[in-house]
Amino acid sequence: MTASAIRLSLRLQRFEAFGIVAASVVAIAGALFFAARLDALHVPLSCFPGASGAEPTSECQSLLQRFYEITEDGRFVLFGLAGLPFLAGVVLGVPIVARELERGTTRLSWSLSPSRRAWFAARTLPVLAIVFLAAIGLALGAERLFAARSPDVDMSASFYDYGFRGPLLAARAIALFGVAVLIGTILGRALPALLLSVVAFAAVLSGVQVAHDAILEREAVYRPGDLVRPADRGLFSAFRLADGSVVRADWVGVEYHDDGSVWIGGQPVEWLQAVIPGERYGEVAGREAAAFGLIAVLGLGAALAVVDRRRPG
Amino acid sequence: MAVAFEAHGLGKRYRRKVWALRDIELEVPEGSITALVGPNGAGKSTLIKAGIGFERPTTGRLLVAGIDPQKDRPAAVRRVGYVPQAASLYRELTVEEHVRLAASLRSGFDSELARLRLEQLDIPLDSRADELSGGQQAQIGLALALGTRAPVLLLDEPLASLDPLARREFLHVLVDAVGSEGHTALLSSHVITDIEQACDRLLVLGGGRKLLDLSIAGALSEHRVIDVSGGMLGVAGASVGGSGGRTIGVFPGPTGERLALLATTEAVGRPATLEELVLGHLAAGRPSRLRPLDAGVAA
Numbered sequence: 001m002t003a004s005a006i007r008l009s010l011r012l013q014r015f016e017a018f019g020i021v022a023a024s025v026v027a028i029a030g031a032l033f034f035a036a037r038l039d040a041l042h043v044p045l046s047c048f049p050g051a052s053g054a055e056p057t058s059e060c061q062s063l064l065q066r067f068y069e070i071t072e073d074g075r076f077v078l079f080g081l082a083g084l085p086f087l088a089g090v091v092l093g094v095p096i097v098a099r100e101l102e103r104g105t106t107r108l109s110w111s112l113s114p115s116r117r118a119w120f121a122a123r124t125l126p127v128l129a130i131v132f133l134a135a136i137g138l139a140l141g142a143e144r145l146f147a148a149r150s151p152d153v154d155m156s157a158s159f160y161d162y163g164f165r166g167p168l169l170a171a172r173a174i175a176l177f178g179v180a181v182l183i184g185t186i187l188g189r190a191l192p193a194l195l196l197s198v199v200a201f202a203a204v205l206s207g208v209q210v211a212h213d214a215i216l217e218r219e220a221v222y223r224p225g226d227l228v229r230p231a232d233r234g235l236f237s238a239f240r241l242a243d244g245s246v247v248r249a250d251w252v253g254v255e256y257h258d259d260g261s262v263w264i265g266g267q268p269v270e271w272l273q274a275v276i277p278g279e280r281y282g283e284v285a286g287r288e289a290a291a292f293g294l295i296a297v298l299g300l301g302a303a304l305a306v307v308d309r310r311r312p313g
Numbered sequence: 314m315a316v317a318f319e320a321h322g323l324g325k326r327y328r329r330k331v332w333a334l335r336d337i338e339l340e341v342p343e344g345s346i347t348a349l350v351g352p353n354g355a356g357k358s359t360l361i362k363a364g365i366g367f368e369r370p371t372t373g374r375l376l377v378a379g380i381d382p383q384k385d386r387p388a389a390v391r392r393v394g395y396v397p398q399a400a401s402l403y404r405e406l407t408v409e410e411h412v413r414l415a416a417s418l419r420s421g422f423d424s425e426l427a428r429l430r431l432e433q434l435d436i437p438l439d440s441r442a443d444e445l446s447g448g449q450q451a452q453i454g455l456a457l458a459l460g461t462r463a464p465v466l467l468l469d470e471p472l473a474s475l476d477p478l479a480r481r482e483f484l485h486v487l488v489d490a491v492g493s494e495g496h497t498a499l500l501s502s503h504v505i506t507d508i509e510q511a512c513d514r515l516l517v518l519g520g521g522r523k524l525l526d527l528s529i530a531g532a533l534s535e536h537r538v539i540d541v542s543g544g545m546l547g548v549a550g551a552s553v554g555g556s557g558g559r560t561i562g563v564f565p566g567p568t569g570e571r572l573a574l575l576a577t578t579e580a581v582g583r584p585a586t587l588e589e590l591v592l593g594h595l596a597a598g599r600p601s602r603l604r605p606l607d608a609g610v611a612a
Contacts, residue, residue, distance in 0.1 A: 004416070004417050005418075008410060008413065008417065011406065011410070014405070103403075103404070104399055104401045105401050105402070105403050106401075107367075107395075107399075108397065108400075108402065108403075108457070109414070110367070110390075111367075111393065111394075111395035111397070111458075112414075112415050112418040112419045112461065114387035114390040114391045122417070122418075311367055312367055
């Protein structure tokens with residue numbers, strides 16, 4: 001792929017690309033700005049509620065008030081950080097083939113290019129690179145801002161804000177890009193493809209979530225219900241029966257007694273929570289990111305197959 | 314005779330079960346400019362698109378410079394310069410960027426040749442495609458096709474939206490390029506009067522079938538026209554004179570008279586123009602539109 005081909009490919013989507021890049025730069029800069037302001041307060045971890053159990057000092061209260069004001073001010077940046085990767089995926093993915101089919105320019109380009117695969121690669125890869133860089137930048141910006149907002153939490157070992165930060169956010173955006181390219185290629189019309197891509201990706205997102213939760217439920221560990229940590233990912237409630245066996249809470253009828261105990265079948269039982277410990281965050285998020293990466297590859301592969309077979313509009 | 318474009322038993326049926334092409338047998342000799350003529354829906358575009366692998370034949374096969382586009386589309390595309398019906402240019406790109414795009418997509422693309430052709434026509438290379446006239450856009454399409462230096466040029470009604478002067482200029486460039494570079498061209502068009510000067514062969518399609526495939530000079534010398542509106546009625550297929558000539562078809566003349574196209578070398582009526590020749594064969598290809606005629610043919 002020549003530099004000229006890359007430049008021309010990007011030129012065909014320069015408005016969308018410029019808009020996404022500019023918005024991403026602003027959002028990332030905003031994230032770094034607010035994160036720096038939060039860091040600059042140097043709020044001691046002992047000031048955060050629940051850290052010591054003691055009543056916060058007046059100095060802590062003053063710092064926390066300022067901390068929460070900045071957090072509130074930066075809330076709009078979080079919307080950008082969470083939404084822009086998806087916007088990049090769909091807005092840059094749909095038109096790559098759909099707009100060419102819609103405007104009939106594929107008749108020219110496919111008659112000039114002996115290999116439609118080479119044409120598809122030349123059109124898709126430069127745009128994919130922009131989506132990738134924007135999504136990674138936004139995901140890391142989100143990671144940084146979330147970490148600054150929760151200095152008492154080790155974000156690398158916590159399911160806090162799962163899916164809205166880090167590589168998983170970027171992988172989701174790239175999966176949406178693959179889905180959008182595929183749907184644009186099939187429909188050959190940009191606006192309907194844009195709408196359908198959003199709907200289809202919502203379904204994909206839900207499907208992956210359900211499938212991954214099913215896997216995680218098999219990997220869950222049980223903690224006493226009152227010992228669950230905020231960094232853990234809670235999956236479902238359960239009870240340990242007198243014979244040591246565990247049943248899910250939604251499978252049994254329970255009696256709640258005035259002393260706070262829970263009874264099943266006339267016997268007291270222990271309340272448990274099935275969780276994925278926060279320490280497994282990196283592994284779990286990485287696995288889900290890989291699944292979305294696979295979806296992106298499948299989407300682009302299917303789009304390539306459609307390009308190879310379809311009429312040029 | 315070397316053949317640049319050939320079809321054998323070629324048929325194309327779309328999903329609506331409509332045959333766009335049926336049983337097409339043809340051989341386009343190398344170095345010729347063949348006019349592909351027929352009404353809307355005759356199958357002209359389908360035939361040309363099949364030549365560059367944009368349509369898959371339902372039956373038969375088609376070879377472009379000896380290559381079957383269905384079996385080896387990349388090789389077939391390398392041998393074809395294609396000019397689509399609408400110019401199909403990128404409106405965001407300048408003319409120069411189109412040349413660069415073509416060079417990036419097609420190895421061996423002759424950018425200098427394309428630029429030279431465009432400069433000869435005073436088409437500014439720094440203009441955006443959407444700022445140019447329809448005629449200039451069509452010329453860009455042709456210049457890009459010529460820049461491929463492909464042996465076969467397939468032109469899908471590029472004249473349709475051009476004014477008469479732009480049509481002449483387009484055809485002049487085409488004839489010049491074919492003469493100097495040795496291309497073979499298949500040019501589909503509705504505009505019969507212009508192609509007479511540019512083309513040396515005529516292929517008439519109607520209802521998806523081949524109705525006529527001859528050199529233009531030969532076709533004109535073998536057809537004549539008579540006026541059958543004044544009681545001298547003609548019957549399609551009836552014999553004419555004593556040398557085996559026959560009536561091809563009856564069609565309306567420019568002032569409402571009824572004309573019959575005759576396949577004969579005898580000196581009956583007057584010589585047919587190319588337009589009358591095409592109209593007569595199209596009328597023959599659409600018998601349901603003919604009014605029943607009941608008398609013999611004047612010899």
